[in-house]
Amino acid sequence: MVLCDAGNSYFHFYYSGKVWKVQPEKLERDEVLLPLYYISVNPKSTKKLLEIFPEAINLSPYMMLNTAYKGLGADRIAACLGIGDGVIVDAGSAITVDVMQCDIHLGGFILPGLATYSKMYRAISSALETNLNLTIELNAIPQNTRDAVSYGALKSILLMIEGSAKNKKLYFTGGDGKFLARFFPDAIHDDSLVFKGMMRAITEVSERGISIDYSRNKGFS
Amino acid sequence: MVLCDAGNSYFHFYYSGKVWKVQPEKLERDEVLLPLYYISVNPKSTKKLLEIFPEAINLSPYMMLNTAYKGLGADRIAACLGIGDGVIVDAGSAITVDVMQCDIHLGGFILPGLATYSKMYRAISSALETNLNLTIELNAIPQNTRDAVSYGALKSILLMIEGSAKNKKLYFTGGDGKFLARFFPDAIHDDSLVFKGMMRAITEVSERGISIDYSRNKGFS
Numbered sequence: 001m002v003l004c005d006a007g008n009s010y011f012h013f014y015y016s017g018k019v020w021k022v023q024p025e026k027l028e029r030d031e032v033l034l035p036l037y038y039i040s041v042n043p044k045s046t047k048k049l050l051e052i053f054p055e056a057i058n059l060s061p062y063m064m065l066n067t068a069y070k071g072l073g074a075d076r077i078a079a080c081l082g083i084g085d086g087v088i089v090d091a092g093s094a095i096t097v098d099v100m101q102c103d104i105h106l107g108g109f110i111l112p113g114l115a116t117y118s119k120m121y122r123a124i125s126s127a128l129e130t131n132l133n134l135t136i137e138l139n140a141i142p143q144n145t146r147d148a149v150s151y152g153a154l155k156s157i158l159l160m161i162e163g164s165a166k167n168k169k170l171y172f173t174g175g176d177g178k179f180l181a182r183f184f185p186d187a188i189h190d191d192s193l194v195f196k197g198m199m200r201a202i203t204e205v206s207e208r209g210i211s212i213d214y215s216r217n218k219g220f221s
Numbered sequence: 222m223v224l225c226d227a228g229n230s231y232f233h234f235y236y237s238g239k240v241w242k243v244q245p246e247k248l249e250r251d252e253v254l255l256p257l258y259y260i261s262v263n264p265k266s267t268k269k270l271l272e273i274f275p276e277a278i279n280l281s282p283y284m285m286l287n288t289a290y291k292g293l294g295a296d297r298i299a300a301c302l303g304i305g306d307g308v309i310v311d312a313g314s315a316i317t318v319d320v321m322q323c324d325i326h327l328g329g330f331i332l333p334g335l336a337t338y339s340k341m342y343r344a345i346s347s348a349l350e351t352n353l354n355l356t357i358e359l360n361a362i363p364q365n366t367r368d369a370v371s372y373g374a375l376k377s378i379l380l381m382i383e384g385s386a387k388n389k390k391l392y393f394t395g396g397d398g399k400f401l402a403r404f405f406p407d408a409i410h411d412d413s414l415v416f417k418g419m420m421r422a423i424t425e426v427s428e429r430g431i432s433i434d435y436s437r438n439k440g441f442s
Contacts, residue, residue, distance in 0.1 A: 008345075008346055041348070068364050069363075069364045069365065070364065070365040070366070071348075071366045073348075093345045094342070094346070094349065095373075099362055106362050107361070107369075108362065108363065108369060109362070109363050109370075109372045109373045109376075110342070110366070111373040111377060112333075112338070112342065112345065112373075116341050116344070116345055117333070119341070119344065120333045120337050120338075120341045121315070123337065123340065124229075124314045124315045124334070125229055125263075125314075125315070127262070127292075140328070141327050141328030141329065141330070141385075142290075142328050142330050143289050143290045143328050144290065144291040144292055145291070145292045145331070147330075148317075148329060148330045148331045149330075149331045151330045152333075152381065153332075155330075155384075156332060156377035156378070159377065159380045159381065159384065160376065160377050164362075
């Protein structure tokens, strides 16, 4: 059984503990990847995946998360199911932060990702066009433009995560997850959080004796 | 005597307590605006201003700020001179935060402005395209996408300002200055901070018996 998280930029795959990513244009049919269960946050990615794997099964309709949040992406739902309790930081082009308590999703918020901050500064003025200095000293007030924008981006992200964590366990995933996790002692970096949630959904559904097939793909992509 | 702060988007003018802004393409020569003292953070704006007011005098070479910061914009220098002690938040397309103590500039940092956050979220994904909800409840975890991005943008800006203020007086200026000042009791909103600094520079220079003229414009635009 292979799992796929179809994102905005990449298809992330999971098979027996291994995680790898594939660019949409490089996706090729391979029978080894079947049966294939997927979630998607991007209609184009869904279309592309189903063109190559028409029998891929959309897990979204089978993932039940206890939440009042409207419009939570399938990847965030899966990550929440993957931990049950704690704070999940998924750091990619956007940084989503979701708070879980006793299997209940209490809500979440969204920050721009580190790379997006760089783009933002560049868009404001060429004077702010610089690669972020991610080794910046966060306890000293910056003394030049590069440090000033780096400090602004990195420290605001860290303050927001810190404020949401309180006494909860912090889980980091996504492209910048490993880097951001370093700033929090006892934080856990886990690139397979989303897939753990998908696994849990499959297990719970089969325990309830419901059969999962791709007849329900339509309308859930 | 008229003062002009030539920014990236507008020319801001000051005359006897009044502040107004003019779009570069709408700038017209008016003898009433002479003598005209200016600072600029944008070479194009400087060129435009000097085409219409060749006798405008660049104040930058006369503004002396005690700082170790490399590349501080003329508008930030002026605002710092304008308060002498406290924290200045200039909230426009970028939000600059500068810390002054006993007429010494201790450093500063830069955040994207509120409008820039909106643009950023939109650039990440159409799913995040929304007008920020600036009346968001900042003490509750968001329960929908619009609130999630609004909370991310606004709260990170407020946390960064709060962290830099400590026991210092907060001064807000710029397009979003009035709005952001509302979140801080005892904060001061003052749209003429930059001009107060320019005034101070003119006064101090004349006290030292130095004559200011436009022969020094070259190289300082």
